[in-house]
Amino acid sequence: MRARKDKKMEAVKVTCVKKAFPGPLGPEEVLKGVSFSLEEGSFTALTGCSGSGKTTLLHLLAGYLKADSGTICLLGRHLQDMSPKQAAIFRRRHVSMVFQEAALIPSLTVEENIVLPLVMDTGRLLDQDRLTGILESFSLSGKLGRYPAELSGGERQRCVFARALFSDAELILADEPAAKLDTRQSLELMGALKECAHTWHRTVLMATHNLDLAQICDRELEIRDGVIHFL
Numbered sequence: 697m698r699a700r701k702d703k704k705m706e707a708v709k710v711t712c713v714k715k716a717f718p719g720p721l722g723p724e725e726v727l728k729g730v731s732f733s734l735e736e737g738s739f740t741a742l743t744g745c746s747g748s749g750k751t752t753l754l755h756l757l758a759g760y761l762k763a764d765s766g767t768i769c770l771l772g773r774h775l776q777d778m779s780p781k782q783a784a785i786f787r788r789r790h791v792s793m794v795f796q797e798a799a800l801i802p803s804l805t806v807e808e809n810i811v812l813p814l815v816m817d818t819g820r821l822l823d824q825d826r827l828t829g830i831l832e833s834f835s836l837s838g839k840l841g842r843y844p845a846e847l848s849g850g851e852r853q854r855c856v857f858a859r860a861l862f863s864d865a866e867l868i869l870a871d872e873p874a875a876k877l878d879t880r881q882s883l884e885l886m887g888a889l890k891e892c893a894h895t896w897h898r899t900v901l902m903a904t905h906n907l908d909l910a911q912i913c914d915r916e917l918e919i920r921d922g923v924i925h926f927l
């Protein structure tokens with residue numbers, strides 16, 4: 697486990713970001729000047745009504761979309777200063793995006809799903825202590841040899857976050873990760889995400905419609921009328 701740093705840094709700084717999409721009557725501006733920052737090791741909910749721009753904002757942070765204007769600074773690096781290749785390498789190393797559906801490789805066990813991306817990518821040897829710690833955080837200790845089809849929906853989703861944690865990604869972006877889970881599974885996932893942030897010092901931004909889950913986070917940001925409101 698990494699040692700806790702004394703001074704908290706800004707992991708994300710978004711300044712005056714605008715994004716429009718083409719509409720039938722011309723460009724429709726979804727984000728009209730979004731600004732906020734996220735402290736390293738924080739767990740933040742991103743709320744807003746359907747179509748308010750939550751996924752658009754996560755995709756801008758993940759680099760899947762490009763902002764029309766404004767700046768996005770992740771872990772001290774400005775995305776707009778990077779070439780597409782540099783940005784792709786940076787994202788692969790530092791940012792993990794998790795979707796509503798847990799995306800696991802069905803023919804691999806829980807352990808293989810969690811460790812293979814990092815081990816194959818970096819050639820690093822498996823750090824068994826680190827794996828054990830992460831499995832405990834996500835209540836997956838007894839499931840190492842299981843295949844995804846043998847897990848519950850909640851366990852599958854926790855496995856995806858365990859993989860993100862094992863991969864070293866400092867920034868974890870989650871788009872409605874609890875949408876397909878029941879209340880108990882959602883609460884378990886929230887506990888694991890809190891641990892990702894507070895114990896493992898990752899910065900977690902989670903889009904959600906569920907205001908009860910948003911309350912569990914350290915902070916809530918709401919997108920309304922194309923700008924961020926701090927709740």
Ligand SMILES: Nc1ncnc2c1ncn2[C@@H]1O[C@H](COP(=O)(O)OP(=O)(O)OP(=O)(O)O)[C@@H](O)[C@H]1O
Nearest residue numbers: 717718726744745746747748749750751752753905
């Ligand atoms: N590629 C695109 N082309 C055109 N319009 C788009 C595109 N992507 C998103 N939009 C529009 O941008 C707006 C915001 O969409 P977005 O998916 O970010 O909202 P959201 O807050 O995540 O919604 P939900 O909660 O329903 O998932 C919507 O009106 C959507 O139709």
